[in-house]
Amino acid sequence: MSTPPRVLVVGAGAAGSAAAVRLARAGAVEVMVVGAEPRMPYNRTTVNKGLLAGAVADDDITLSDLDELPVQWLLGRRATALDAVRRSVKLDGGATINADAIVLATGAHPRTLPASVAPAIGDRVVSLRTAEDTHRLRHLHLRAYDQADHRRLAAPWRHRTSGTRQPGRPPLRRRTARR
Numbered sequence: 001m002s003t004p005p006r007v008l009v010v011g012a013g014a015a016g017s018a019a020a021v022r023l024a025r026a027g028a029v030e031v032m033v034v035g036a037e038p039r040m041p042y043n044r045t046t047v048n049k050g051l052l053a054g055a056v057a058d059d060d061i062t063l064s065d066l067d068e069l070p071v072q073w074l075l076g077r078r079a080t081a082l083d084a085v086r087r088s089v090k091l092d093g094g095a096t097i098n099a100d101a102i103v104l105a106t107g108a109h110p111r112t113l114p115a116s117v118a119p120a121i122g123d124r125v126v127s128l129r130t131a132e133d134t135h136r137l138r139h140l141h142l143r144a145y146d147q148a149d150h151r152r153l154a155a156p157w158r159h160r161t162s163g164t165r166q167p168g169r170p171p172l173r174r175r176t177a178r179r
């Protein structure tokens with residue numbers, strides 16, 4: 001029995017997983033997907049909505065029925081080079097995968113700040129593209145909130161005399177001496 005042709009899909013986003021699903025359902029081919037993100041394909045449109053707000057859990061955004069299909073998932077691996085003539089893809093770590101056909105579905109990447117600016121800002125700038133980004137952003141937000149709260153507790157007079165209203169608190173009134 002001859003081995004079925006192999007299709008390698010690079011990128012496990014909506015496009016890559018849709019291609020893999022269609023090919024696997026059609027049968028007669030071996031399907032392999034290489035994805036740089038460490039998780040099964042998920043609905044990216046939830047990243048800046050339900051997931052960031054904490055209204056949906058990580059597990060609930062995974063695209064459905066993917067486990068049931070005969071697709072080999074190589075996740076958390078990045079393709080680093082394509083040899084279109086030999087029809088092979090090199091992965092980080094050095095392995096090479098040969099295929100009869102290769103689908104490139106690598107999507108888009110956020111533009112990052114120039115190297116000259118980035119170190120000064122450190123980890124306070126976060127792109128919002130992946131599910132992992134939402135965790136980083138939520139962590140930063142909570143850290144900033146904690147720091148603001150510590151500052152308020154350490155120097156309460158600043159907040160008392162500033163006359164500015166704290167969110168969620170009633171306006172502060174000046175104390176007047178009783179007669």
Ligand SMILES: Cc1cc2nc3c(=O)[nH]c(=O)nc-3n(C[C@H](O)[C@H](O)[C@H](O)COP(=O)(O)OP(=O)(O)OC[C@H]3O[C@@H](n4cnc5c(N)ncnc54)[C@H](O)[C@@H]3O)c2cc1C
Nearest residue numbers: 011012013014015035036044045048078079106107108129
């Ligand atoms: C925050 C956010 C919210 C959005 N909301 C909406 C919405 O409400 N409605 C709407 O219509 N669209 C929305 N979009 C757009 C929509 O998500 C994209 O159009 C869609 O994700 C594109 O799918 P894709 O598979 O082409 O690319 P991507 O989603 O970018 O997936 C590409 C995948 O390939 C992987 N990859 C890249 N390079 C390599 C490599 N060298 N090796 C291995 N893997 C690699 C990436 O890690 C990624 O997982 C939103 C996008 C974002 C970022």
